[in-house]
Amino acid sequence: MSTLQLSLAIIGGLVLACIVAYNTWTTRRNTPKRALPPEPERVAEPTLRQEPGFDTAADGVDARDAPDDPSPDSPITAHAVDPAEALQMPVPPFPAEQRRAGLDPLIDAIAPLQPESIVSGDAALAAQPPTRRAGSKPFAIEGLNEATRQWETPAPGQRYQGFQAGVQLANRMGALNEIEFSEFVVKAQAFADAINAAPDFPDMLQEVARARELDQFASEHDAQLAFVLRARQAAWSPGYVQQNAARLGFVPGAMPGRLVLPASSPGLPPLLTLAFDTQAALADDPEQSAIRDITLSLDVAQVHRAEQPFARLRELAAALCEAMDGVLCDQNGTPLPAMAMDPIAADLELLYDKLDERDLSAGSVLARRLFS
Template sequence: MSNLTLGLAIIGGLVLAAVVAHSTWTSRKNAPRQAQRDTQTEPGFDAGAAPHGEPELQEPTFDSAPVPLPLPERKPGLDALIDVIAPIVLDAPASGAVSGEAALAAMPPTRRAGSKPFAVEGLNELTQQWETPAPGQRYGAFQAGVQLANRTGALNEIEYSEFVMKAQAFADAVNGEPEFPEMLDEVARARELDQFASGHDAQLGFTLRAKSAAWSPGYVQQHAARLGFVAGVIPGRMVLPAGAPGLPPVLGLAFDTQAALADDPAQSAIREVALSLDVPQVHRGEQPFLRMREAATALAAAMDGLVTDDNGQSLRAEAMDVIGTDLEQLYDTLDARELSAGSVLARRLFS
């Protein structure tokens, strides 16, 4: 073999090796980032240094004074502020009250009138409290109700008529007589409430976008868990639980469901994650927007991402400050209307 042939062979081998190396480097660079072994035992904002040199997730410092969190609430009951209520007087209460079993048997098969929740409550003879009928209890009076408005719109005439039919059927079954409010008055009240709710509803969303390499589902879940997020009921969704049991989550975090359901999720490439806040559903004492902002910032730093709005525009600190100020005004308005964010009534109205 001549020197020229040998030299060409060596050069060819070097070129081939360079191509293979570049291909391997590119493949690794573009591969989704994977979760690493984590020695933490509990998630939290004070997670400490992350493995493999990843940025530490720092605990946020809240500037505003804490607002007391609500105590766990009983099952929501009818309220004249957001419900049409029809009293049902029993024909002969002196002869004995209606049992809970009889009341439950008289209930309609569905608890809705159109798109609005329908409910019946009984006045418990023992406690003298209005409650959903229960076995083993006796009731001396009843009231039927239908919600005036929710996120589907205001109660209309057709839904009101369905409410009347269901309430009348229940009253007949328990030997009672209902007294219905004037339909036109209640429909007008429903429209006014719906107009207020539509003008004071707020569902916020941040999008976290990958700057370079994509993320695997496990990578996203690991970083979110360090901030207190837990798995939701839907694949690809996580939630930040409220401070009291039985309340809606403070924040939601979601990514592509198909990526989470893939045969090999580690190879699924996720390039964006959505953070969400349903403002009327969460008590202001949870400081939800501040926690949303802190979580977005911490995740962006740890995962090499960028926080943007739904249109892909980067969200600067000044823009977030404006949103926070507007939310405080919204909270005050809801409080003044007795529909405080996170309350039973607000959660029912904004649902």
């Protein structure tokens, strides 16, 4: 073999190796990032038996890391706190709800129903209409408990000396209209007839006008924020997204491709929602599904301001971007610098004040009903 042939062979081999390396690199780059396997549990090293005592350091735990509340429900664990865990720390409890959860003249049209005699809870339940809506608006009947003197949803075994029927004036479907008010009257009248009660309905035109004014206020003060976290280079698999979100406190939601950050108190709406492509979550092999972006959203009126949901959204978005090599964008895909979030935070404080002035504080029962 001549020197020329040998040189050509070497050059060809190098080119082939470069092509194989480039293809391997491209394939790895385009493969969605996958969740890391769980770390194996460490086997505890044998230690000398020690007598019980109050010194937590004697048990191998630094007293500074010990939980203040040793109960099983305590959210604080006995180890050093890293930045991701700091985002999950409980916030101070927000003020107790001043208004009860039932019908309220602030957002409901209410008709008193006075029966001729005491009505049992079983009879009231039997007379209830089959549906709890008038058009697109929630409809409810409450009874004045003879023993407690409190308004409540009729219950078996109780006795009621009075009733009231109500329909919500507005929600995100719009204002109560004349047709819906008429349906409310028909349902309330049928219930009143069944329990021998005399209804006292409010004026329809006045209530419809109140509904329009309330709907106008709600439309002007309804904020639902959504931001997009977009992958800079390699896409993400559903498992990779779920693993990183779980480290920051997110839990699976009711729908595939949806994760939520729970509120500090059980039973309340979630603070934040993280969503990605539902088809990717339902794929036969989710780890092969490529996700290029996820959405982080906040329904402002549903979350109390004391939870500081927007501040937590900013912190969690930054943590996810760093952990997953992503960039925060608006809904049009335009990257958002950190300074762009400050005006939004200022506007939200003004919005919270306006809702407070109207007795519709964000996160309250009435606000959650109105903005639903």
